Amino acid sequence: MVLNIRAVLTTLGILVLFLGVALLAPMAVGLFYGEPVWWTFGVTAAASLVIGGASIALRGNASKRELNIRDGFAIVALAWVVLSLVGAVPFVLGGVLDSYTDAFFETISGFTTTGATILGGGGNPAIEDIPRSFLFWRSLAHWMGGMGIIVLTLAILPLLGVGGMQLFKAEVPGPSADKLTPRVQETAKRLWMIYVGFTVVQVLLLLPVMDLFDSVNHAFATMATGGFSTKNNSVGQFDSAYVD
Numbered sequence: 001m002v003l004n005i006r007a008v009l010t011t012l013g014i015l016v017l018f019l020g021v022a023l024l025a026p027m028a029v030g031l032f033y034g035e036p037v038w039w040t041f042g043v044t045a046a047a048s049l050v051i052g053g054a055s056i057a058l059r060g061n062a063s064k065r066e067l068n069i070r071d072g073f074a075i076v077a078l079a080w081v082v083l084s085l086v087g088a089v090p091f092v093l094g095g096v097l098d099s100y101t102d103a104f105f106e107t108i109s110g111f112t113t114t115g116a117t118i119l120g121g122g123g124n125p126a127i128e129d130i131p132r133s134f135l136f137w138r139s140l141a142h143w144m145g146g147m148g149i150i151v152l153t154l155a156i157l158p159l160l161g162v163g164g165m166q167l168f169k170a171e172v173p174g175p176s177a178d179k180l181t182p183r184v185q186e187t188a189k190r191l192w193m194i195y196v197g198f199t200v201v202q203v204l205l206l207l208p209v210m211d212l213f214d215s216v217n218h219a220f221a222t223m224a225t226g227g228f229s230t231k232n233n234s235v236g237q238f239d240s241a242y243v244d
Contacts, residue, residue, distance in 0.1 A: 004071050011075050012082055013055020019083050020048030023090070025140060030133030037094035037131055044089045080145075084108035087141060096130050110141030115227035127232050132213060135230045139220040146224025147195045199223045209240050218243075 023045035030038025084107040090096075091103035102118045109116045117138075120126045127135070199219050206215035214230050221228045231237035 002070075003074060008071055008074050008078070010055050011071075012078060013052045015052075015079055015083060016048050016086060017052020017056070019086055020045045020052055022140060022144060023048060023087075023137075026090070026133045026137040029136045030131065033132050035131045035133050037090075037096070038133060040090040040093035041133065041137070043093065044086065048086055080108060080111055084111055087111065087137075090137065091134065094131070094134065096134050097124060106138065107141060110138050110226065110228065111145035113142055113145050113224045113226035115142075115221075117228065120232060127230065132230075135217060136213075138228050139217040139230075142224040142226035142228050143199070143220035146220075146226065147192060195223065206243065209238055209243050 023041045027038050027041035027045060029035075030041060084104055087107040087110075088100060088103035091106065092098075092100050097103045097106065097118075102122070102124060105116075105118055108114075117127070118124050119130065202219040202223060203212075203215045206218060210218065217228075217230045218235065227234070229235060229237075235243050
């Protein structure tokens with residue numbers, strides 16, 4: 001079983017393209033709150049869109065065939081690293097974190113829903129001291145990683161002529177994956193619809209205690225089971241049994 005390198009690179013490029021679109025959200029948050037660092041997300045988004053668009057435009061026939069299981073594992077293993085390398089860039093461009101290593105750690109912790117953070121330690125700024133656009137980006141990375149950017153991609157791959165059954169098996173191993181793969185794209189879409197629906201419900205449930213910004217961020221973090229917060233003391237800051 002030979003690794004289809006072109007297909008792997010094309011799919012990674014598609015993921016970077018999606019990341020570029022996602023980066024427009026924290027840019028919008030920065031613009032809304034009048035933060036001068038909003039451009040860091042714009043620059044990173046533009047670069048991601050160019051790279052992703054080029055990977056699609058330059059793909060050959062080899063990238064259009066169904067991915068095999070080796071391709072799937074390679075994409076899943078590389079995706080989190082590649083996306084975190086790109087997603088860390090705004091932290092450095094905006095001067096929020098001086099070290100790219102710290103920025104990478106913070107970003108990959110978000111995407112993998114690990115929940116560990118370097119903010120507030122090692123000379124890094126406290127959570128409440130960084131711009132809201134970056135707080136939102138941390139939470140959004142959590143949320144996307146919680147369901148899996150791979151699963152989101154599977155819903156779009158047919159439009160680009162790339163098969164995704166083996167990619168789904170690599171991301172969701174086990175007997176259940178075999179039962180779901182016959183209609184994998186439809187399954188991916190429904191999973192995301194449910195995920196979005198539950199997130200909206202949680203935002204509404206948190207609104208009586210939090211403002212909209214905090215509600216959205218904490219809904220993202222808890223739905224993804226990651227734990228990032230917009231407060232130094234996490235949900236303890238709200239001193240509410242209802243929130244807990």
